[in-house]
Amino acid sequence: MVTDTLASKWTPRGFAQRVRRVFREPSDPWFAASIGIFMWRAPGMLHRRHLKTFLLDLRAQRRPRAANPAASLERIQRLRQLCLRLPFMRSRDNCYVRALTLYRFLDAGRDAVTIHFGIELKERAERLRGHAWVSLNGRIFEGPPDLIIDQVKEVPLVALGATR
Numbered sequence: 010m011v012t013d014t015l016a017s018k019w020t021p022r023g024f025a026q027r028v029r030r031v032f033r034e035p036s037d038p039w040f041a042a043s044i045g046i047f048m049w050r051a052p053g054m055l056h057r058r059h060l061k062t063f064l065l066d067l068r069a070q071r072r073p074r075a076a077n078p079a080a081s082l083e084r085i086q087r088l089r090q091l092c093l094r095l096p097f098m099r100s101r102d103n104c105y106v107r108a109l110t111l112y113r114f115l116d117a118g119r120d121a122v123t124i125h126f127g128i129e130l131k132e133r134a135e136r137l138r139g140h141a142w143v144s145l146n147g148r149i150f151e152g153p154p155d156l157i158i159d160q161v162k163e164v165p166l167v168a169l170g171a172t173r
Contacts, residue, residue: 045092048101067113075116085114108141127161
């Protein structure tokens with residue numbers, strides 16, 4: 010006898026299965042709420058503060074412990090995606106907010122976490138396109154697709170002293 014392990018999306022069992030896929034640890038609901046609040050407030054906080062101060066304050070805040078940076082990345086991406094599915098959060102689904110969220114919440118241990126901002130270089134672009142990404146020890150951890158990374162010119166933040 011073959012049983013269907015996935016229930017329909019709208020049944021109580023299907024809902025429970027979706028919840029278990031997203032919330033894997035007891036603290037995940039609170040962490041998801043923290044991520045959602047941060048993503049909602051980040052553009053306004055950045056608008057009112059200097060970038061250097063804002064980035065330094067983000068890295069100085071406490072973050073949930075993780076076994077390693079990859080586990081931390083997976084957890085943040087999973088819960089961040091949950092928040093971005095909400096109708097009122099769809100406007101926050103851009104690389105800047107995603108990179109700031111990862112930069113704020115990533116537990117990298119002793120590794121160096123850096124946030125990068127860049128612009129896409131195109132000769133006949135109708136408008137300027139920007140990108141943001143996070144690197145760990147100088148290697149891109151979560152960033153623009155490989156297809157366009159060669160077309161992105163990084164805007165250096167070293168002059169601001171806000172790279173760590």
